[in-house]
Amino acid sequence: MTRILVLYYSRHGAVAELADQIALGIVKAGAEATIRALPAADGSQSTRHPLFQPDELQLADGFAFGSPVRFGLMAAPLKQFWDSTGTEWIKGSLINKPAAVFSSSGSLHGGNEATLLGMLLPLLHHGMLPVGLPYSEPALHQTQGGGSPYGASQVSGLSGDRPLAKEAAELAVALGKRLATMAQILKQAGNVLP
Numbered sequence: 001m002t003r004i005l006v007l008y009y010s011r012h013g014a015v016a017e018l019a020d021q022i023a024l025g026i027v028k029a030g031a032e033a034t035i036r037a038l039p040a041a042d043g044s045q046s047t048r049h050p051l052f053q054p055d056e057l058q059l060a061d062g063f064a065f066g067s068p069v070r071f072g073l074m075a076a077p078l079k080q081f082w083d084s085t086g087t088e089w090i091k092g093s094l095i096n097k098p099a100a101v102f103s104s105s106g107s108l109h110g111g112n113e114a115t116l117l118g119m120l121l122p123l124l125h126h127g128m129l130p131v132g133l134p135y136s137e138p139a140l141h142q143t144q145g146g147g148s149p150y151g152a153s154q155v156s157g158l159s160g161d162r163p164l165a166k167e168a169a170e171l172a173v174a175l176g177k178r179l180a181t182m183a184q185i186l187k188q189a190g191n192v193l194p
C-alpha cells in the first residue's frame, strides 16, 4: 500500500487539525496516512499525535509538511527538521517523492501564502515533486479564509480558537487525496523519472 507521512509542528492545535483533514483525504484515495508531530525547540510536545522518528522518513512514498506561520515564515521546529536532512540530501533518498505543504496563521493576511511558498523550497532542493491544488476545486473560489493553490491553510484568529472553516477543511482533504493519488501513480510506474 502507498504510504504518506504527514509531518508537522503545531503549538496550539490549528496545524494539527489540518493534518487530520489531509490524512482523511489520503485515506479516501486508498493510501495509508501516518501522522507524526515534531517537538518544540525545547523538546516539549503539545499535540496528540505521536512524535516523529527519523527512520520513518524512508518508509514513506509521499509527504505533507505542516507548520504555523511565525513572522511570515515556517516555525523553527520544521526548519530544524529540514536542517537535519543533510544525509537524505546526499543520498538523494527523497528525489521524485511527491510532497505537499500546509500552514496556519493567526490573521487573514498574516503570511500563509508566503509561508507555504517558503515551505516548498526545501522540497525542490531535495528533488521532491510539489503537489498543490488546482482551481477546479470549487472551494478554492469560495474560501474566505484558508486554502490556496500553494497548499492547505487555516486562519485560526487572534485567540487561535477560530474553528476550521468548511472550505479550508475541504481543500485540506482535496490536497491529501491529490497527494496520495500522485504517490500511487508514481509508485505503480516504478523508477520512470530521471
Ligand SMILES: Cc1cc2nc3c(=O)[nH]c(=O)nc-3n(C[C@H](O)[C@H](O)[C@H](O)COP(=O)(O)O)c2cc1C
Pocket (backbone or CB within 6 Å): 009, 010, 011, 012, 013, 014, 015, 016, 067, 068, 069, 070, 071, 072, 073, 104, 105, 106, 107, 108, 109, 110, 111, 155, 156, 157, 160
Ligand atoms: C512567535 C509567533 C509568531 C507568529 N507570527 C505570525 C505571523 O507572522 N502572522 C500571523 O498571521 N500569525 C502569526 N502567529 C500566529 C500563529 O501563526 C497562529 O496562531 C497559528 O494558527 C498557530 O498554529 P498552531 O495552533 O498549530 O500552533 C504567530 C504566533 C507566534 C507564537
